[in-house]
Amino acid sequence: MKNILPILVTCAALAVTSPAFAGGIQLDGQLPMYPPAKLDPKEASLTPAAIAQGVPLVLLTNDSVHTVDAWYVSHVPKACSRHEMSGGIKYACPGGSIMVYAHGGQTQIAFVPPMFKF
Secondary structure, eight states: OTTHHHHHHHHHHHHHHSTTOOTTOBSSSSSBOOTTOEEOGGGGGOOHHHHHTTOOEEEEESSOHHHHHHHHHHHSOTTOEEEEETTEEEEEETTEEEEEEEETTEEEEEEEOOOOOO
């Protein structure tokens, strides 16, 4: 848990500097990123502090929700549970959540870090 912020910062920096390449980068070492996805342009101003507070990192792809979901079914850790929701899919994992849903003609993939306990 202590290492999540540096990994999130590195992930966000890599996604901003090379938005065409999201594959192979992991949000927290456990949550895989869908390889063809790109950083949502609205995320360019996302700060590490915002991510640490639980603001999701959002990627976009032109692939369908079904295609992205099928990829995640075979790539998320076994500790993750899959939940269908209206409009999308949620993978609840020990290291955070992955939300996959249709938005504006594209598919958004949101990585939500776990909320810290005080």
